[in-house]
Amino acid sequence: MNIAAEPYPFDFVPERCALLIIDMQRDFLEPGGFGEMLGNDVSQLRRAIEPNVKLLAAWRAAKLRVIHTREGHLPDLTDLHASKKNRGSHAMRIGDEGPMGRILVRGEEGHDIIPELYPQKEEPVVDKPGKGAFHATDLHDLLKHNGIHQLVVTGVTTEVCVSTTVREANDRGYDCLIVEDCVASYFPEFHKWSLEMTKAQGGIFGWVSESRHLLGALEKWSAETCGANADNADTADTADNAGSAGNAANMTVNEKGESSGAPIC
Ligand code: C5J
Numbered sequence: 621m622n623i624a625a626e627p628y629p630f631d632f633v634p635e636r637c638a639l640l641i642i643d644m645q646r647d648f649l650e651p652g653g654f655g656e657m658l659g660n661d662v663s664q665l666r667r668a669i670e671p672n673v674k675l676l677a678a679w680r681a682a683k684l685r686v687i688h689t690r691e692g693h694l695p696d697l698t699d700l701h702a703s704k705k706n707r708g709s710h711a712m713r714i715g716d717e718g719p720m721g722r723i724l725v726r727g728e729e730g731h732d733i734i735p736e737l738y739p740q741k742e743e744p745v746v747d748k749p750g751k752g753a754f755h756a757t758d759l760h761d762l763l764k765h766n767g768i769h770q771l772v773v774t775g776v777t778t779e780v781c782v783s784t785t786v787r788e789a790n791d792r793g794y795d796c797l798i799v800e801d802c803v804a805s806y807f808p809e810f811h812k813w814s815l816e817m818t819k820a821q822g823g824i825f826g827w828v829s830e831s832r833h834l835l836g837a838l839e840k841w842s843a844e845t846c847g848a849n850a851d852n853a854d855t856a857d858t859a860d861n862a863g864s865a866g867n868a869a870n871m872t873v874n875e876k877g878e879s880s881g882a883p884i885c
Pocket of ligand 1: 691782
């Protein structure tokens with residue numbers, strides 16, 4: 621199924637494609653969080669929330685793979701390189717007490733994912749110590765176990781963790797599509813040029829599209845793939861109820877987040 625994208629249409633294979641939502645964490649996005657404390661305008665990031673909510677609902681309704689990531693470190697900071705800890709001139713550093721708990725430390729309030737996009741129990745959450753989601757994580761194994769070859773990537777920030785992850789994925793053989801209205805940066809110019817770089821030279825790192833094109837494709841796919849079963853069901857799945865008990869019942873996922881085969885409608 622072709623999706624309108626730049627530099628040319630993306631050949632979307634839903635059952636081989638995961639939605640990868642990068643670092644939609646409270647400390648980066650919420651007023652009063654660490655990001656704002658550093659002087660950033662969080663409204664620049666918050667504009668991506670609503671398009672992500674819609675895309676996630678459609679992805680869940682289509683019963684396709686969703687994976688979330690969070691940037692952060694172990695409480696004892698043994699996974700934090702000195703170079704990352706010491707970089708910059710901030711008064712506050714990773715591990716210090718911030719406005720929503722210890723900064724970028726796993727288990728703290730600010731480290732968690734915003735409530736609007738909170739993961740469901742069958743959706744793996746990859747905790748990453750670096751900017752890229754493949755560095756020092758089992759993301760590559762998780763994707764291979766699930767037969768995933770393509771990634772639709774959303775989240776924050778465009779030029780840092782989104783871009784780094786897409787470049788890592790590209791070098792590992794994944795086709796990546798970044799959803800322009802579902803990624804954001806505190807710096808609009810960096811956002812713009814990251815997307816330009818991604819799609820330059822015939823899509824050197826991947827494709828760029830908009831959520832409306834994905835939503836159209838997901839609706840079509842859901843109707844074609846799940847329509848027949850839904851017609852026979854007592855209650856048809858909708859974006860409102862998918863992802864709750866109905867969605868979980870159709871996926872076999874173990875406690876490591878590995879699931880078997882393609883989703884069954
Ligand atoms: C992310 C950052 N998630 N900007 N982190 O992009 O430090």
